[in-house]
Amino acid sequence: MREDIHTTGIPALCVSCEARHRGVCGALSSDQLVALSKSTKRHKAEAGKELVSDSRSVERFANVLSGVVKLTKTLSDGRQQIVGLQFAPDFLGRPFQAESSLTAEAATEVELCSFPRQALERLMKEQPDLEHRLLEQKLRELDQARDWMVALGRKTAAEKIASFLLMIARNIDPAAGPERRSAAFELPLSRAEIADFLGLTIETVSRQITRLRGENVIRVENNRHVIVDDIGRLAARAGD
Amino acid sequence: MREDIHTTGIPALCVSCEARHRGVCGALSSDQLVALSKSTKRHKAEAGKELVSDSRSVERFANVLSGVVKLTKTLSDGRQQIVGLQFAPDFLGRPFQAESSLTAEAATEVELCSFPRQALERLMKEQPDLEHRLLEQKLRELDQARDWMVALGRKTAAEKIASFLLMIARNIDPAAGPERRSAAFELPLSRAEIADFLGLTIETVSRQITRLRGENVIRVENNRHVIVDDIGRLAARAGD
DNA sequence: CGATTAGTTGAGCCCGTTCAACCATCGTGG
DNA sequence: CCACGATGGTTGAACGGGCTCAACTAATCG
Numbered sequence: 001m002r003e004d005i006h007t008t009g010i011p012a013l014c015v016s017c018e019a020r021h022r023g024v025c026g027a028l029s030s031d032q033l034v035a036l037s038k039s040t041k042r043h044k045a046e047a048g049k050e051l052v053s054d055s056r057s058v059e060r061f062a063n064v065l066s067g068v069v070k071l072t073k074t075l076s077d078g079r080q081q082i083v084g085l086q087f088a089p090d091f092l093g094r095p096f097q098a099e100s101s102l103t104a105e106a107a108t109e110v111e112l113c114s115f116p117r118q119a120l121e122r123l124m125k126e127q128p129d130l131e132h133r134l135l136e137q138k139l140r141e142l143d144q145a146r147d148w149m150v151a152l153g154r155k156t157a158a159e160k161i162a163s164f165l166l167m168i169a170r171n172i173d174p175a176a177g178p179e180r181r182s183a184a185f186e187l188p189l190s191r192a193e194i195a196d197f198l199g200l201t202i203e204t205v206s207r208q209i210t211r212l213r214g215e216n217v218i219r220v221e222n223n224r225h226v227i228v229d230d231i232g233r234l235a236a237r238a239g240d
Numbered sequence: 241m242r243e244d245i246h247t248t249g250i251p252a253l254c255v256s257c258e259a260r261h262r263g264v265c266g267a268l269s270s271d272q273l274v275a276l277s278k279s280t281k282r283h284k285a286e287a288g289k290e291l292v293s294d295s296r297s298v299e300r301f302a303n304v305l306s307g308v309v310k311l312t313k314t315l316s317d318g319r320q321q322i323v324g325l326q327f328a329p330d331f332l333g334r335p336f337q338a339e340s341s342l343t344a345e346a347a348t349e350v351e352l353c354s355f356p357r358q359a360l361e362r363l364m365k366e367q368p369d370l371e372h373r374l375l376e377q378k379l380r381e382l383d384q385a386r387d388w389m390v391a392l393g394r395k396t397a398a399e400k401i402a403s404f405l406l407m408i409a410r411n412i413d414p415a416a417g418p419e420r421r422s423a424a425f426e427l428p429l430s431r432a433e434i435a436d437f438l439g440l441t442i443e444t445v446s447r448q449i450t451r452l453r454g455e456n457v458i459r460v461e462n463n464r465h466v467i468v469d470d471i472g473r474l475a476a477r478a479g480d
Numbered sequence: 481c482g483a484t485t486a487g488t489t490g491a492g493c494c495c496g497t498t499c500a501a502c503c504a505t506c507g508t509g510g
Numbered sequence: 511c512c513a514c515g516a517t518g519g520t521t522g523a524a525c526g527g528g529c530t531c532a533a534c535t536a537a538t539c540g
Binding site: 071073075076077079080081083084094095096097101102128131132134135136138139141142143145146147148149150152153154155196198199239240 | 311313315316317319320321323324334335336337341342368371372374375376378379381382383385386387388389390392393394395436438439479480
């Protein structure tokens, strides 16, 4: 149990919650946590569940506690692009705007801790540090979005796949510290979703993964489980 | 002269500054403006000037007062991607991070109002509304970045060019209100830069512009001046 | 078992790239 | 004044990476 954060008087729900450590709730005092937790709901959503719909008003925000959420945009003729992935303890929502311009969907089974937008916006006024945390989170999302713009605009299919696997490894592998040489993880996305993320087709994704497998850069079991023995070899193919 | 914003005691520099109306400085009281303006420098940079260099520490932030700034990322082998364009009165800088992961360059002649990062970070603590403005600005940038991810990943060359021209028209045309049927503007980017923005080559950009010209969707004078008589016809080709 | 869904593999095609020639504009110096 | 090179843009021809279309395999579930 960490000592640096006071745990007395904190709602039971929050005590072991990652959002209180690395997420936005870390900005809140125990009193504020108690107040917020009154309107807080913790729930699970199975893979595929739509969490936020395009151009529908959003009345709740949420912290991602586990699992992966994908943010997608769709053109009128059905072409889709995944514009972001969120992992615990990311904040899910677009403050200061009544309707969402994108769709959020559970990519894997997901645990959320949600609260009304009003509750959050009220808390932000009395606790500026909350807004600060939110700003930092959104700045990170912006950095990530821009990294993917480079991949989408300028990388080859092979580089896109390598970059994607690296990114997932860093976010998912339970204990992948900065100095790990190997990694293993479950892919949170299907081939179709990877294609929508990288601006490719299912077939190209499949072929490139097969290629990496053939060159012994990765091993794949049951389609979803990926093992990277030498992360450096994978990184060398990411292009940057 | 607007009545809704108090102008007595405001530094001369700031009186007619757009950043005070629609930009981040709007959060500041006249006292705070006076304090900030002591360490403020207003300056011009000609097109091509590098404003922020990749992985170099950034000691100043700035407001864009006029002109266009492009944000680029470069892969190790020289491939480039423009990951954002900034117009007045956008805020230029990445708070809470010592070094920049991208390069900012004047795309056209640019006027900036810059200030030390410390001055801004200090002011943010005493004036939470400043951080709020910054958050809103960054949220807009994030929305834009995601819109371009869709273009980069899923739109055809023709659609990319149409989307790009539309975006520029909305940002540059002096008086393009929401209900304008026509627009005219100077392109702030060269063909090469447009290519780097859209993930295309110079030749493809050129060909697509020629095509739009041939179909009388746009007129082009002197390579840079674009006239759109019917914005709807252009929008119909943007794909979304 | 067949039915369904997810992934792989193959063959051919097409959009955008590559490579190259050409054109327009502009500033410079003989 | 024109010749000159430099820069930025256009245009053409051929190539190729990734897409399309289609057949096939694997895993899951009734």
